[in-house]
Structures are given as C-alpha cells and as structure tokens.
Amino acid sequence: MKYAGKILLADDEAHIRKYLSLIIRQLGKPTLIEAVNGQDALSVFEREKPKVVLLDVNMPLLGGIETLKRLKAIDPDCIVIMLTSLANRETVEQALENGAAGYIRKDTPKEEIASVLTELIEAALEPRTP
Amino acid sequence: MVPPSSASASNVEGRRILLVDDDRINLRILAGILKKEGYVAAEANSGERALELYLEFRPHLVLLDVVMAGIDGLETCRRLKRAHGERCAPIIFITAKNDSEDVVEGLAAGGVDYLPKPFQPKEVAARIKTHLQIQLLAAQQLSLVEQLRNANVAKNRFLGMAAHDLRNPLASIRGISEFLLAGAVGPLTPDQLDLVDTIQTTSQGMLQMVNELLDVATIEAGELKLIPQLGSLDELVNKCVTLANMEASKKNTKIALEAGGGRVTLSFDAAKMKQVVDNLLSNSVKFSPPGSIITVLVRRETATPHVSFAVRDQGPGIPHDERDKLFKDFGRLSVQPTGGEKSTGLGLAICRKIVEAHGGTIVAENLPDRGCEFRVTLPSTQ
Numbered sequence: 001m002k003y004a005g006k007i008l009l010a011d012d013e014a015h016i017r018k019y020l021s022l023i024i025r026q027l028g029k030p031t032l033i034e035a036v037n038g039q040d041a042l043s044v045f046e047r048e049k050p051k052v053v054l055l056d057v058n059m060p061l062l063g064g065i066e067t068l069k070r071l072k073a074i075d076p077d078c079i080v081i082m083l084t085s086l087a088n089r090e091t092v093e094q095a096l097e098n099g100a101a102g103y104i105r106k107d108t109p110k111e112e113i114a115s116v117l118t119e120l121i122e123a124a125l126e127p128r129t130p
Numbered sequence: 131m132v133p134p135s136s137a138s139a140s141n142v143e144g145r146r147i148l149l150v151d152d153d154r155i156n157l158r159i160l161a162g163i164l165k166k167e168g169y170v171a172a173e174a175n176s177g178e179r180a181l182e183l184y185l186e187f188r189p190h191l192v193l194l195d196v197v198m199a200g201i202d203g204l205e206t207c208r209r210l211k212r213a214h215g216e217r218c219a220p221i222i223f224i225t226a227k228n229d230s231e232d233v234v235e236g237l238a239a240g241g242v243d244y245l246p247k248p249f250q251p252k253e254v255a256a257r258i259k260t261h262l263q264i265q266l267l268a269a270q271q272l273s274l275v276e277q278l279r280n281a282n283v284a285k286n287r288f289l290g291m292a293a294h295d296l297r298n299p300l301a302s303i304r305g306i307s308e309f310l311l312a313g314a315v316g317p318l319t320p321d322q323l324d325l326v327d328t329i330q331t332t333s334q335g336m337l338q339m340v341n342e343l344l345d346v347a348t349i350e351a352g353e354l355k356l357i358p359q360l361g362s363l364d365e366l367v368n369k370c371v372t373l374a375n376m377e378a379s380k381k382n383t384k385i386a387l388e389a390g391g392g393r394v395t396l397s398f399d400a401a402k403m404k405q406v407v408d409n410l411l412s413n414s415v416k417f418s419p420p421g422s423i424i425t426v427l428v429r430r431e432t433a434t435p436h437v438s439f440a441v442r443d444q445g446p447g448i449p450h451d452e453r454d455k456l457f458k459d460f461g462r463l464s465v466q467p468t469g470g471e472k473s474t475g476l477g478l479a480i481c482r483k484i485v486e487a488h489g490g491t492i493v494a495e496n497l498p499d500r501g502c503e504f505r506v507t508l509p510s511t512q
Contacts, residue, residue, distance in 0.1 A: 013298060013299075013302075015298075015299055015302040015303075015306075016298060016302055018302070018306065019301075019302040019305045019306050022305070022306065022309045022314065023305070026314065085294065085297055085298050106297075106298050106301055106302075107297045107298060107300075107301040107337065107341075108301075109305075110305045110308060110309075113305075
C-alpha cells in the first residue's frame with residue numbers, strides 16, 4: 001500500500017485493535033492512531049486529522065454510524081471504512097449512504113482483510129478524473 | 131418454562147358449561163345435574179342466544195339441543211366452529227330420542243358426543259366429565275406446545291447472540307497466531323511453532339463451529355434470506371475446487387473437476403451456494419483416505435429443467451442404518467474423518483436447508499465399489 005499517512009483505528013475491543021494493527025503495519029508505513037469508542041474517535045480525529053479512519057459499527061457511547069456522520073460533517077473528504085462482525089445488509093447500506101468508502105468483516109481471514117483494505121484506500125485516494 | 135398447571139385432568143370442578151335448549155324443563159333438569167357435580171352453568175333458550183352467550187360466558191363445554199326454533203342446534207354448532215375454530219369448546223348434542231340420524235348429523239357438524247333424552251343423571255355426569263377431561267388435556271397440550279415454541283425461539287436467539295459475540299475474539303486469536311507463525315514478531319523455536327500452530331488450528335476449528343451454529347440459529351429463526359442472481363454454477367464450483375485443492379493436498383488428495391458440462395447458468399445465491407459446495411468438498415476430503423481422488427461434476431440435466439452438481443468421494447460410504455441422520459442437525463455418523471479433522475454435524479443440515487430454500491434437493495448415495503456421491507439438483511428455468 002502506497003499510503004503512508006495517518007490511519008485512525010476505532011474499535012472498543014482491544015484484541016481487534018491489536019490484530020488489525022498487525023495487519024496494517026504489514027501493509028506499509030502508515031502512522032496508526034487508536035480510539036476506543038465513537039466519542040474518543042471524534043476527539044482524536046479533530047486533533048490528529050487523519051485521512052483514513054477504520055470505524056467499528058458497534059461501539060459504546062457513540063455508535064459507528066453516528067460517528068461516521070459526524071466525521072463526514074467535519075471532513076467530507078476523509079476516507080472511512082466500516083468494521084463489521086456480521087455484514088448486516090441494512091447497516092452496510094446505511095454506512096454507504098452516509099459516505100463510507102466500504103466495509104470489512106472482522107472475521108474474514110487476514111489476507112482478505114489486508115487486500116480489501118488496500119483496495120479501498122487506494123481507490124479512494126486515486127485522483128478522480130473529471 | 132412454567133410447568134403445566136398442577137390441577138390434574140381429573141379436577142374439572144368449577145368448569146363452565148353452556149346449556150342450550152328451547153325446553154325450559156330440560157334446561158332445569160340439566161342445570162340441576164350440573165350444579166350437583168360442581169359445574170357452573172349458563173342457560174340459553176335458542177341458538178341465537180347461545181351464540182351471544184358463548185362470547186360472554188366462555189364455556190369449557192356446550193350442551194346443545196338439536197331441534198330448536200330459529201337456527202337449530204346443527205347450524206348453531208357449525209357457526210360456533212366457524213367462529214372459534216380449533217379453540218371452540220367441545221359440543222355435546224341433546225337428541226330427543228335415540229335418533230340415529232340426528233346423532234350422525236350432529237357428529238358431522240362437529241359435535242363430540244350426544245345425550246339422549248330422557249336424561250339419566252349418572253350418564254350425563256359421566257359423559258360431561260370425560261369430555262371436560264379431554265378438553266383440559268388438549269388445552270394443556272396446546273399451552274405446552276406454545277411454551278416449547280417460545281423456548282425454542284429464545285434458544286435460537288441465545289445461540290445467535292453467543293455465536294455472534296464469539297466470532298470476533300476467535301478471529302483475532304486465529305489471526306494473531308498466524309502472525310506469530312509467520313515470524314512477524316521474530317523467529318520462534320520449533321517447539322513454540324508447534325504450540326502456536328495448535329492455537330491456530332484450534333481457533334480456526336472453533337470459528338467454523340461458531341459460524342455453523344450461527345447459520346443454524348439464523349435458519350431456524352426463519353431468517354435465511356436468499357439473494358439470487360444470474361450466475362454460472364460451473365464457475366463457482368471451479369473456484370471452490372481450486373481453493374479446496376490447497377487443503378486437500380495436505381492429505382495428498384486431489385479434487386478433479388470433470389470437464390464437458392459446458393456453461394451452466396442459472397439464478398442462485400452465490401454466497402450461500404458456495405457454502406454448500408465448500409461443505410461437500412471439505413467433507414469429501416475429510417472422509418476419504420489420504421491419496422484419494424475426488425470427482426466433481428456440474429451439468430445441465432437433459433430430461434428435466436434442472437442443473438446438478440455431484441461430488442464423488444472414496445470414503446467408506448454411508449452406513450445404511452444411519453442414512454436418516456445424514457442431513458439432520460447434529461446428525462454425526464459413526465464414520466470418522468480420516469485425518470483427525472473435526473465435525474460439528476451441522477454442515478449437511480445447513481446444506482440441505484440452503485438447497486431447499488433454492489427449491490432444490492440434496493441426496494447421498496453409496497457408489498457400487500466404494501465411496502459415496504452427494505448430488506445437489508437445482509431447478510433452472512432456462
């Protein structure tokens with residue numbers, strides 16, 4: 001993956017943050033920052049201004065979809081990828097409608113997580129042809 | 131779950147009985163008998179009144195005269211049955227004499243029994259008691275079935291929630307152990323590698339088990355929803371075979387896709403059907419001895435508008451007396467995997483449900499020499 005900027009990883013489960021950060025580090029040299037819930041994600045986002053956010057759907061205090069809406073309100077260009085455990089169709093549709101670049105199922109094999117993540121980020125970063 | 135009411139079926143005192151007769155003397159005699167037996171009676175002097183009073187009084191039993199002015203007993207019975215269906219109280223007809231035509235017609239209209247006039251108090255009491263007991267037992271049974279149904283729904287919900295919550299941690303354990311195995315955080319000694327390998331295989335097995343439980347919970351809750359799309363079945367099978375061959379090569383087994391079926395296009399849910407193909411392939415590898423050759427065939431039937439795919443293994447086949455268990459939940463057979471693989475006994479049950487949701491069938495047949503053929507047949511409108 002060419003992207004070497006900041007990636008915010010927001011998930012309330014520590015094992016997921018640890019696991020995904022192993023995967024992300026293998027992909028290149030992005031700077032990883034973490035948040036443990038939606039509210040935390042918002043404040044870290046305002047402070048660090050990352051270009052890419054990985055956002056868990058089910059989080060305490062502020063859920064993923066609501067956090068997504070607020071992130072997009074702050075920076076419409078930020079690339080948000082949702083993390084789901086079950087690809088519930090409604091949730092996925094809701095996320096995409098609100099500007100998410102895509103979603104990743106956390107229980108898929110790590111190779112798949114890595115390739116989907118790379119694809120999504122690179123596609124979103126590609127300069128759009130008018 | 132609440133245990134069935136402790137009142138036994140023999141305790142029918144205080145039950146409500148609706149008396150319907152246009153003859154006041156008959157009503158009085160019957161009311162006297164019922165009161166002595168400890169029942170609560172309400173009286174109606176016509177069919178029309180009986181229909182009204184039924185709603186108010188909610189009787190456990192109805193005694194109904196056949197011959198009445200206005201709507202007669204037979205019509206009253208039919209209307210009660212129509213209005214209250216299975217939950218209608220049992221109806222006993224009162225016949226003027228031992229008129230066999232009345233009796234036959236009454237039973238045909240939905241009555242459970244008849245009482246001939248003039249009344250014999252002991253006979254009346256005995257017949258009423260019998261029917262009240264039957265009615266009570268039936269009601270208890272209905273409520274038990276209802277309770278079991280609710281318990282099953284709660285079980286499925288729990289199963290779904292538990293399985294769902296176990297998936298992510300298991301996926302993390304599996305993934306992190308894979309990083310360790312790959313030396314992502316430094317080299318491990320052979321002993322350490324062996325231990326981490328055990329963690330990886332075990333968590334992988336658990337994840338699969340949990341996924342299968344989740345599938346069963348989803349299917350049982352009636353939430354199996356297909357998203358059918360026009361696709362190529364042979365292409366799907368081909369992809370699955372390629373992937374399954376990687377796993378099969380560990381047992382020196384080869385899965386061969388027989389060519390010549392041509393393009394097989396039809397409408398199906400690709401993700402769900404992939405699950406079926408994967409399951410049949412992994413079973414065939416699991417139960418065939420190492421070094422086996424497994425044959426897969428996809429084709430369009432010529433005689434009927436169907437497509438089918440079949441997987442032929444070289445395992446021991448299915449014992450005759452265990453055929454019934456094959457496609458049922460947790461229906462594990464005495465046949466063992468040949469490489470120590472795990473099985474939940476849910477895979478084929480899930481396959482069957484997915485195939486049936488597509489309007490298809492799945493069957494297993496032992497082959498003449500050895501081995502077994504699993505065949506999935508799907509309707510194709512093309």
